[in-house]
Amino acid sequence: xxxxxxxxxxxxxxxxxxxxxxxxxxxxxxxxxxxxxxxxxxxxxxxxxxxxxxxxxxxxxxxxxxxxxxxxxxxxxxxxxxxxxxxxxxxxxxxxxxxxxxxxxxxxxxxxxxxxxxxxxxxxxxxxxxxxxxxxxxxxxxxxxxxxxxxxxxxxxxxxxxxxxxxxxxxxxxxxxxxxxxxxxxxxxxxxxxxxxxxxxxxxxxxxxxxxxxxxxxxxxxxxxxxxxxxxxxxxxxxxxxxxxxxxxxxxxxxxxxxxxxxxxxxxxxxxxxxxxxxxxxxxxxxxxxxxxxxxxxxxxxxxxxxx
Amino acid sequence: xxxxxxxxxxxxxxxxxxxxxxxxxxxxxxxxxxxxxxxxxxxxxxxxxxxxxxxxxxxxxxxxxxxxxxxxxxxxxxxxxxxxxxxxxxxxxxxxxxxxxxxxxxxxxxxxxxxxxxxxxxxxxxxxxxxxxxxxxxxxxxxxxxxxxxxxxxxxxxxxxxxxxxxxxxxxxxxxxxxxxxxxxxxxxxxxxxxxxxxxxxxxxxxxxxxxxxxxxxxxxxxxxxxxxxxxxxxxxxxxxxxxxxxxxxxxxxxxxxxxxxxxxxxxxxxxxxxxxxxxxxxxxxxxxxxxxxxxxxxxxxxxxxxxxxxxxxxxxxxxxxxxxxxxxxxxxxxxxxxxxxxxxxxxxxxxxxxxxxxxxxxxxxxxxxxxxxxxxxxxxxxxxxxxxxxxxxxxxxxxxxxxxxxxxxxxxxxxxxxxxxxxxxxxxxxxxxxxxxxx
Numbered sequence: 001x002x003x004x005x006x007x008x009x010x011x012x013x014x015x016x017x018x019x020x021x022x023x024x025x026x027x028x029x030x031x032x033x034x035x036x037x038x039x040x041x042x043x044x045x046x047x048x049x050x051x052x053x054x055x056x057x058x059x060x061x062x063x064x065x066x067x068x069x070x071x072x073x074x075x076x077x078x079x080x081x082x083x084x085x086x087x088x089x090x091x092x093x094x095x096x097x098x099x100x101x102x103x104x105x106x107x108x109x110x111x112x113x114x115x116x117x118x119x120x121x122x123x124x125x126x127x128x129x130x131x132x133x134x135x136x137x138x139x140x141x142x143x144x145x146x147x148x149x150x151x152x153x154x155x156x157x158x159x160x161x162x163x164x165x166x167x168x169x170x171x172x173x174x175x176x177x178x179x180x181x182x183x184x185x186x187x188x189x190x191x192x193x194x195x196x197x198x199x200x201x202x203x204x205x206x207x208x209x210x211x212x213x214x215x216x217x218x219x220x221x222x223x224x225x226x227x228x229x230x231x232x233x234x235x236x237x238x239x240x241x242x243x244x245x246x247x248x249x250x251x252x253x254x255x256x257x258x259x260x261x262x263x264x265x266x267x268x269x270x271x272x273x274x275x276x277x278x279x280x281x282x283x284x285x286x287x288x289x290x291x292x293x294x295x296x297x298x299x300x301x302x303x304x305x306x307x308x
Numbered sequence: 309x310x311x312x313x314x315x316x317x318x319x320x321x322x323x324x325x326x327x328x329x330x331x332x333x334x335x336x337x338x339x340x341x342x343x344x345x346x347x348x349x350x351x352x353x354x355x356x357x358x359x360x361x362x363x364x365x366x367x368x369x370x371x372x373x374x375x376x377x378x379x380x381x382x383x384x385x386x387x388x389x390x391x392x393x394x395x396x397x398x399x400x401x402x403x404x405x406x407x408x409x410x411x412x413x414x415x416x417x418x419x420x421x422x423x424x425x426x427x428x429x430x431x432x433x434x435x436x437x438x439x440x441x442x443x444x445x446x447x448x449x450x451x452x453x454x455x456x457x458x459x460x461x462x463x464x465x466x467x468x469x470x471x472x473x474x475x476x477x478x479x480x481x482x483x484x485x486x487x488x489x490x491x492x493x494x495x496x497x498x499x500x501x502x503x504x505x506x507x508x509x510x511x512x513x514x515x516x517x518x519x520x521x522x523x524x525x526x527x528x529x530x531x532x533x534x535x536x537x538x539x540x541x542x543x544x545x546x547x548x549x550x551x552x553x554x555x556x557x558x559x560x561x562x563x564x565x566x567x568x569x570x571x572x573x574x575x576x577x578x579x580x581x582x583x584x585x586x587x588x589x590x591x592x593x594x595x596x597x598x599x600x601x602x603x604x605x606x607x608x609x610x611x612x613x614x615x616x617x618x619x620x621x622x623x624x625x626x627x628x629x630x631x632x633x634x635x636x637x638x639x640x641x642x643x644x645x646x647x648x649x650x651x652x653x654x655x656x657x658x659x660x661x662x663x664x665x666x667x668x669x670x671x672x673x674x675x676x677x678x679x680x681x682x683x684x685x686x687x688x689x690x691x692x693x694x695x696x697x698x699x700x701x702x703x704x705x706x707x708x709x710x711x712x713x714x715x716x717x718x719x720x721x722x723x724x725x726x727x728x729x730x731x732x733x734x735x736x737x738x739x740x741x742x743x744x745x746x747x748x
Contacts, residue, residue, distance in 0.1 A: 002345060057579045076364045083580050090367060113578045114607065116619050241341075253338075255409070259346065266349035273356035276364045 003170070004260060005252070006178035006228075006237040017185040018176035021192070022169055025217060028157045029165050032136050046096065046128040054121055055092030056082060061112050062101055069100065072209060074277040094278065097211045099145040102129060132211075141213030142200045156196040158215035168217045175224045182231060183302065188224075191298050195223020195291040202290025207278075214284045219291030222265065226295025229260040231302045265292045328420065330456055331468040335410045337489070342406030347393065354389045358382040391430075391437050398429035398466075407468070417457075417467035428464045435460035443497065451490065537569075548577070552602035554689060556659035559609040560666065561693035570609050577603050594628075601628035605637045617641070636660055647673060654680060662693065669700050674708060677701045678737055702741045705734045 012019050045051055060082040063069055070078065077094050080087045095101050106122045132138060138146075140154040159165040180188040199219020237257050242250035265288075272285035352359075362378040369375070397404045402413045402424055414432070416422040439446040439460060450458040461467060555570055577599075604624035608617040621637030628634060636653060639645050645667045653660035661680055668677035678701050684694045 053575075076368060079368060087368065114574070114604070116604070116607070116616070116623055117578075253342075255342075262346050262349045266353055270349060270352035270356045273353070274359040274363065276360055276367065279363075279367065 002239050002241040002263065003174055004178070004237060005174050005240040015177040015180045017188050018173060018180050021176070022172055025157055025159070025165065025169060029159050032140070033159055044128055044131060046124055049089055051121070051124065052089040052092035053085060054117060055095050056088035056090070057113060058105065058110055058118065058121065059091055059095035059098070059101060061110055062105065062108055065108070076276050077278065097278070099209050099211045102145070102211060137215050138213045141215040142203065143211060143213040144204055144208055145211050152197050152200055153193070155200060155213070155215050156193070156217050156220050159217070160215060164216060168221060171221045172217060175221065175228055178237070179224050179228050182228070191223050191227045191295060192220045195294045196220035198223065198294035199287035199291035203284050203287040206286040210278070214287055216284070218284070219287040222268070222288040222291035223295035225260050225264055226292040227299040227302070229257050230296050230299025232257045233303070265289070268292065328467070329470045329472070331412045331470040333451065333456060335412060335470060336468060339404065339406035339410040339412055342409055343404045346405050347390065350393065351386055351389045355382055355385040358385050387437055391433050394436065395426070395429040395433040398424060398432060399426050411471040412468055413471060414466050414468055417465055420467070424466070428466060432460050432464035432466050435463055443500070448493070548599050549602055552599065552606055553658050556606050556609060557662045558689060560659060560662045561690050570606060574603055574606055597628045598631045598633070601625070601631040601633035605633040608637070608640070632657055636663070639663070647671070647676065651676070658687070662690070665697050669697060669704060672704050672708065674701050674705045674737070675733070698741065698744070702738065705737050709734045
């Protein structure tokens with residue numbers, strides 16, 4: 001494990017905004033998300049294999065009637081064969097993430113298949129939609145289906161579970177304190193909030209028809225990391241490493257700031273490329289990259305302004 | 309841990325030995341750790357496309373040979389990327405990024421003044437990569453070799469030195485470091501051997517276990533489904549309607565009234581079968597509408613409640629109002645099933661025949677039941693039902709002739725010789741029964 005630890009974070013009074021954001025995130029989590037951003041989601045009937053198969057059947061018929069969707073459908077989805085049970089389930093799971101399908105499925109006239117089953121399915125999908133729309137992650141997250149103006153801000157302060165919160169807050173403290181020490185609270189806020197907006201934007205560009213909401217401060221933190229990597233390009237900053245939790249196997253090492261880029265940002269890029277389109281693994285790599293790009297850009301601007 | 313090899317020329321004193329400062333193992337380990345951190349993202353980026361293919365193929369069909377091929381391509385890209393990237397760093401900078409950071413350099417040996425050639429860099433890097441394929445065991449050698457040279461270094465005539473002043477090896481920290489890593493290595497090796505052995509045992513037993521599970525599943529699956537499939541294989545020219553009729557007959561003949569394979573058969577009809585509803589573009593033909601009606605009726609077989617049964621029957625009638633399926637469906641919803649209507653339908657429908665037999669036996673219409681059963685005699689698919697129903701009919705006949713009420717099913721079966729009837733018709737039935745089942 002290796003994480004940047006440029007400044008002495010115990011001097012928290014010197015970094016008011018960082019710790020304010022930390023406390024805000026934690027409070028919001030315990031007030032709105034501690035029950036789990038998707039509590040009960042996995043027990044939904046629509047996610048059971050039999051219903052997923054049926055959804056897969058219906059989705060293939062719906063797609064035939066909507067040839068305009070072919071252009072935006074990933075190649076692997078088009079390659080799925082509806083006559084095979086396993087692939088039908090995969091298709092059904094994808095269908096539940098397709099905003100256009102979810103929007104129109106209950107009104108669509110499915111002429112093929114067991115009509116009784118289809119009517120029952122339509123009732124179930126309505127209930128599923130209602131359940132989904134009630135989830136905190138959907139209410140406060142950012143997604144292509146329902147985009148609210150305040151979502152651009154609220155998603156940055158929402159986290160799905162405690163581990164998500166912990167990992168983000170750890171990096172917020174480690175990198176945020178360094179950035180705040182460098183550019184002050186105003187500059188920090190500019191990078192943080194607009195980095196989150198940039199991350200959200202890239203996420204939406206990559207998921208124009210997706211239903212899954214994105215939440216988390218990762219994009220904002222990526223922006224901070226990108227900014228710091230460029231702003232303090234020539235410095236060697238302290239990283240904390242741990243090979244094993246015994247004496248002499250952990251400690252501090254001073255690496256170039258630019259090493260943040262391969263250690264964290266290149267990994268996100270590789271993960272984004274290696275993930276099949278339209279099939280997320282629970283991490284919005286595109287948002288990380290969007291934030292990082294904003295951070296790198298503002299880093300260059302900062303260096304330019306500082307030079308002049 | 310220095311093992312002196314007096315035959316090895318490197319242990320003999322050399323003039324320039326004092327100027328060479330061997331890199332401490334601790335520094336090399338940390339350099340490796342840093343290299344892993346920096347190279348991993350770069351190699352991941354290089355191999356991202358191939359890894360995406362692996363994920364896509366695994367998603368589409370995990371069992372396909374293409375998945376293994378995709379994994380092999382990915383492994384090849386990772387191996388080649390690491391090999392050439394490392395070789396490039398050795399050639400251009402005489403050190404990888406981690407080594408550079410730790411002030412280590414890779415030099416030619418025993419002539420450090422010579423430049424590192426590209427072939428040396430390639431060879432060193434290749435053998436370094438291959439050493440991992442042998443569970444990193446070749447690396448252990450650098451702990452015992454006096455000059456800390458493992459296979460990849462000796463083969464490529466290279467040596468790792470440090471630029472740090474005053475560094476000497478081994479020292480206390482390094483000794484402890486080496487010992488603890490050796491212990492850790494052997495512990496990991498032991499764990500790996502254990503895991504491998506367990507996996508090997510499971511791998512050997514796997515095919516047998518899979519067969520057992522499949523056999524268990526096959527036994528658990530209704531024998532009726534197997535019979536249906538066997539019948540379909542023999543009667544490939546039978547129409548879809550006939551198959552649907554037999555499916556229903558089989559389900560009704562089954563004492564539980566359910567048929568596990570009905571779901572897959574019907575799904576296949578509704579979703580895969582082009583002879584079903586033609587979809588948005590074409591009108592439904594009368595034949596396919598009738599077939600759909602049978603399919604909807606067949607759905608009642610596994611329906612959990614009366615409401616869904618009613619819904620399916622109503623749908624069958626909606627799709628084809630004058631079809632046999634609709635008529636039959638309406639009959640099963642009635643409280644009192646009309647034998648007269650069933651008799652008319654039983655001429656053309658096997659499921660109607662089965663229902664007629666069941667209803668006749670329930671109402672103790674023995675002659676009707678026996679008459680219909682005789683027509684079922686050659687139906688292999690329903691041989692079980694035939695035998696059971698025949699026995700029920702005979703006992704009903706016996707009870708009728710005795711003038712008694714219904715006998716409880718828990719009563720032991722009387723030997724055939726004790727069966728008697730006063731009515732000549734019923735007596736004939738008993739005779740036929742004895743002849744049929746070879747009883748005296």
